[in-house]
Amino acid sequence: MESVMLVNTKDEVIGVMEKMEAHRKGLLHRAFSVFIFNTKGELLLQQRALQKYHSAGLWTNTCCSHPRPGESIIVAAERRLSEEMGFTTPLHKIFDFVYRAPFENGLTEHEFDHVLVGYYDAAIEPCNTEVHHFRYAAMGAIQHELTINAQLYTTWFQIAFPKVYAWWQMQPAFSF
Numbered sequence: 264m265e266s267v268m269l270v271n272t273k274d275e276v277i278g279v280m281e282k283m284e285a286h287r288k289g290l291l292h293r294a295f296s297v298f299i300f301n302t303k304g305e306l307l308l309q310q311r312a313l314q315k316y317h318s319a320g321l322w323t324n325t326c327c328s329h330p331r332p333g334e335s336i337i338v339a340a341e342r343r344l345s346e347e348m349g350f351t352t353p354l355h356k357i358f359d360f361v362y363r364a365p366f367e368n369g370l371t372e373h374e375f376d377h378v379l380v381g382y383y384d385a386a387i388e389p390c391n392t393e394v395h396h397f398r399y400a401a402m403g404a405i406q407h408e409l410t411i412n413a414q415l416y417t418t419w420f421q422i423a424f425p426k427v428y429a430w431w432q433m434q435p436a437f438s439f
Contacts, residue, residue, distance in 0.1 A: 264281055265281070265282040266279050266280060266281055266331065266332055267281075267285050267292040267329045268292060268293045268332055269290050270292060271291070272361060274293065274375050279332045280292070282329065283316075287369065287370060287371075289365070289373045291373045291375060292329060292373065293329060293330055294327065294328065294330075294376045295327060295340045295376065295379060296327040296379070296419060296420075296423055297326040297340050297343075297344055297380075298324045298325055298378065298380045298423075300382050300383075300431075301384050301399055302384050303401075304401075304402065304431070305399040306405060307348075307397060307398075307399050308322050308325070308398055308399070308400055309322070309323060309347070309389065309393075309394045309395075309396070310395040310396040311323060312391065312394055312395050313395055314392070316368070316370065317366040317370050318417045321420075322415055322417070323420040324419075324420055324423065325344070327419065328340075336356065336379070337354055337356075340354050340379050347389060348389050348390075348394065348397070349386075349389055349390065350386070353381055354380065355379060355381070356378065356379050357380055358426055358430070359375065359378060360423065360426070361374065361376070362374060362376065362419060364419070372418070372419065376423065378423055380430075402428055409421060409424060
């Protein structure tokens with residue numbers, strides 16, 4: 264049974280709760296979203312497994328989850344990247360944001376989400392209970408797809424992507 268760290272709007276831990284209970288109650292908890300780029304500057308997207316408890320089958324960033332109580336964001340993100348996508352790579356944080364999204368099944372994501380980036384160009388071996396499909400896509404193509412088919416993407420991705428895109432545009436070509 265997984266637990267999450269409940270936090271306030273300053274990301275200070277105020278408690279620990281079983282993950283599903285926190286989602287049923289819609290309580291603010293710590294989370295992270297990982298965005299991995301290849302040397303072409305393309306973003307690695309995953310389509311969430313079809314049996315996920317929410318947002319099943321939707322496209323999203325490379326990896327996302329919650330750190331365990333006492334676990335740092337970076338350690339948790341590296342652990343989940345390995346578990347979900349089958350690889351590790353150095354990560355660094357670029358920003359954070361808070362969002363709240365209720366789902367049809369009665370669960371609510373209310374997260375203080377830390378956004379991390381990294382670069383990777385080798386083999387990808389995703390876990391099929393986490394990931395249905397994956398692909399690299401050009402940032403402009405993703406931005407266009409979000410304007411015409413936003414419903415194909417997770418709520419948090421729709422919020423985070425414009426901020427990641429703005430960050431990405433400021434990066435020197437092939438600085439990775």
